[in-house]
Amino acid sequence: MENLSTTEENYIKTIYHLQQTDTTVSTNDVAAKLNTKAASVTDMLKRLNTKQVLNYEKYKGFSLSNQGEKVALDIVRKHRLWEYFLVEKLAFGWDEVHAIAEELEHITSKVLIERLDNFLGNPKFDPHGDPIPDSNGKMQTQPQINLVDMPIGETASVSAVGSQSTELLELLTHKNIAIGTQITIKKKFSFDHSMEIETPANSSFTISRELALALFVTIKTPSLL
Amino acid sequence: MENLSTTEENYIKTIYHLQQTDTTVSTNDVAAKLNTKAASVTDMLKRLNTKQVLNYEKYKGFSLSNQGEKVALDIVRKHRLWEYFLVEKLAFGWDEVHAIAEELEHITSKVLIERLDNFLGNPKFDPHGDPIPDSNGKMQTQPQINLVDMPIGETASVSAVGSQSTELLELLTHKNIAIGTQITIKKKFSFDHSMEIETPANSSFTISRELALALFVTIKTPSLL
DNA sequence: TAAATATTTTAGGCAAATCTAAATTATTTA
DNA sequence: TAAATAATTTAGATTTGCCTAAAATATTTA
Known part of the structure; x- marks a missing residue:
């Protein structure tokens, strides 16, 4: 098919x-x-x-069906590889690549996507932290949790974002947070569910519940990105 | 439009x-x-x-119309830039890229193509030696002539090929001829219109009329490719 | 559980892009 | 130049993908 x-x-x-x-x-x-x-x-x-x-x-x-899922994973693979290409090679921002990748994902050549994958160094995660399926549809699953669910005192690294909006990227850039940034939870405020966190680049600062909800972290080793 | x-x-x-x-x-x-x-x-x-x-x-x-020509040049620009990308970055052969570029040329993003152009170093000629229009539709014109029309004794460099077939590439590879190769005409045989030529890599050898017809050369400085 | 509501499907139509077969216009040639 | 031939256009269908309005089915809720 x-x-x-x-x-x-x-x-x-x-x-x-x-x-x-x-x-x-x-x-x-x-x-x-x-x-x-x-x-x-x-x-x-x-x-x-x-x-x-x-x-x-x-x-x-x-x-x-199983067939359909294979097709879907193939499209997702192409989409995420092209996003990686756009960000890493053509210096696009993370928030600009989705629409372009929506077009590129329909290019049919199989060999093209395999060569692109190699050219990019076989990345396992796209610029938003989402896993890139391999040619068999398998992808690495990082045990990710939402930042709001992390216990106080724990340290983890940002592995994905829950939105691809320009607004989120602007905020993250300003706060020096990117995929891979280590975050330690210092305090949680129940009044507005804001939380105080610490990163290598900044001393303690506070982030809103909205922002925390948009960040996913993994306790394991830093992203293989 | x-x-x-x-x-x-x-x-x-x-x-x-x-x-x-x-x-x-x-x-x-x-x-x-x-x-x-x-x-x-x-x-x-x-x-x-x-x-x-x-x-x-x-x-x-x-x-x-003028409008239509602009549209055409924009598509040609995209086609040739993608071909350059496929050959230079993804290590495709010259003869394999046309079909893939036929799809890629319809990706709509303007900024994508400008960034791709920069990423590639603003190439002026595609892997077949055809000129790449700039964003205004202008392209460099090399004064090209067919190899069969070159006078005996003259030296020129291969600037384009007249076919994109695998068969031609195979033959050129075997004879160590590529875009940019210097060729000197030694002799022409009127019986079968074959000609004896010389390249830096090989001493004199003979090529058929068919092959000569598929090669275009320029007397000027070597291709800016 | 029966009536009200929400969801899903069918029926019938439209536009893009294609086809075959027939009609129209242009070009050749006797 | 008139007839034969070739090129082009029209007429009428087909497929894909979409729509609105109405019918059929499922789900809620009183």
Whole structure:
């Protein structure tokens, strides 16, 4: 099943991402993500079902087949490798690359993506800290926790961000926090759920609950990025 | 006029290339190049005419407008920069990059292509020796002549190839000829139009008329590639 | 559990890009 | 120049992807 249109690929990718967070994925969820209507989604579900990438029973629900998951992982791989390329080689900001990678991820050549992977040094995580699947769809799972869930006194390194917005990047840049930065929790304030933290570059300072929620850390060795 | 589909872009590019060599371009020429039918071409000509990229009068003929030429040069620029990237950074062969660049040339981001250009060191010629237009559509013109037209005794350097086939690359590799190689014409044989040439790497050897026809040289300073 | 509400699907249509077959216009050639 | 041939265009279908409005099914809630 190698004859998928860009549109079909986008549906598959969207369903994949929704399946990661939600237990059930609805027609409306997909429509919302793709800026389209539920009726259009139903049309596509029928097509993807005949193409074997989806298990679909009408009125009952749907999910990606094994085939479909492979397709999705391949697109995710391409997306994240291109994002890495854009940030590391072309000096784009972390917040600028998503839209471009949405286009690049549909370039079909298999050998291209393998060479790109080598050229980049086989990175395991993209600029946002998300894992890059290998050519078999396997990816490294870092045991990540949200910064708000870290106990006081513990030290961990930032491994991913929960948003790709320019606003978040601006704030992180100003506070000297990036993927890989070591953070120690000094204090938590229950009044507004703000917390005091420490980093190698700065002495103690306070961050908001909103910011803490947008940061994911791992207690293990620093990111292989 | 920035809302062009990939298909529309491909028509524009095809018409551009045909206009470079042929004085008049026919519906059938375009159909042949795009593996489609004359009727489909007519449909598209009408669309491109309303989109102002084409001057078209039915049954009379058509040619790109100034607008259309700009669009074409932008696509050519992207195509050739990506080819340069694939060969120089990802170690692809010269003969493998065309199909991939056909896809990459439709990526829309303007800033992407400017950064790619800088990353590559603003190359002026692609791996086949074809000039890369700058962001204004200007390109360096090397006074190129076909190898068969060079006088005996003259020395020049290979600046472009007339085909992108694997077969040609194989032959050139075997004979140690690449873009930039200095060639001196020693003798021409009128029987079969073969010619004896000399390069820095090899002493005199003979090449066929077919090969000579596929090589373009410039008497000026070596390519800025 | 029956009625109200929400979700999903069908029916019928539209635009892009393509096709084949037929009609129209241009060009060649006898 | 008139007839034959070639090129181009139109007419009418097809497929993909999308839409709105209405019908069918599921889920909530009274």
